[in-house]
Amino acid sequence: MTADRKPKVGIVMGSRSDWETMQHAAQKLEALGVAHEVRVVSAHRTPDVLFDYAENAAERGLRAIIAGAGGAAHLPGMIAAKTAVPVLGVPVQSKALNGMDSLLSIVQMPAGIPVATFAIGNAGAANAALFAAAMLASEDADVAKNLEAFRRKQTDDVMAADDPRIA
Ligand code: RP5
Secondary structure, three states: OOOOOOOOOEEEOOOOHHHHHHHHHHHHHHHHOOEEEEEEEEOOOOOHHHHHHHHHHOOOOEEEEEEEEEOOHHHHHHHHHHHOOOEEEEEEEOOOOOOHHHHHHHHHOOOOOOOOHHHHOOOHHHHHHHHHHHHHHHHHHHHHHHHHHHHHHHHHHHHHHHOOOOO
């Protein structure tokens, strides 16, 4: 959680091994000034913790949950089944199938319980954080300002170095 503010976004992951990927979500939220928390919550190893986390998410003030998992990645869908807080799923790049298993597990939710699904790996984690920030921007002027500044800098950086032959 950033500073002492109540977290607005929860970042959860199925295993500590997912942190290498999910740290990219945390870094973006930190940079944009979005109060957040980070937890390991496993759908199959700690199912009771998952239920508890999801059932209390709205009451605790979470506005979005970024859930990353790899392999048979049922974490985002199971969380979404237990809360109306929007769930943003990040497929972690698995060793066996390069994250295609994670992607399909997360994206192919049957109609009725949605999970917004992002790209496999680091890009997905970063974009899930940017998406969560965009969700909060309409009610938080500071986040809106930070998000706008991030995008402006990103554009400026590309334009300032638009000849790929020059390092
Ligand atoms: C999933 O299994 C996790 O999300 C992780 O991506 C994958 C492997 O977990 P570990 O065996 O590394 O703990 O539950």
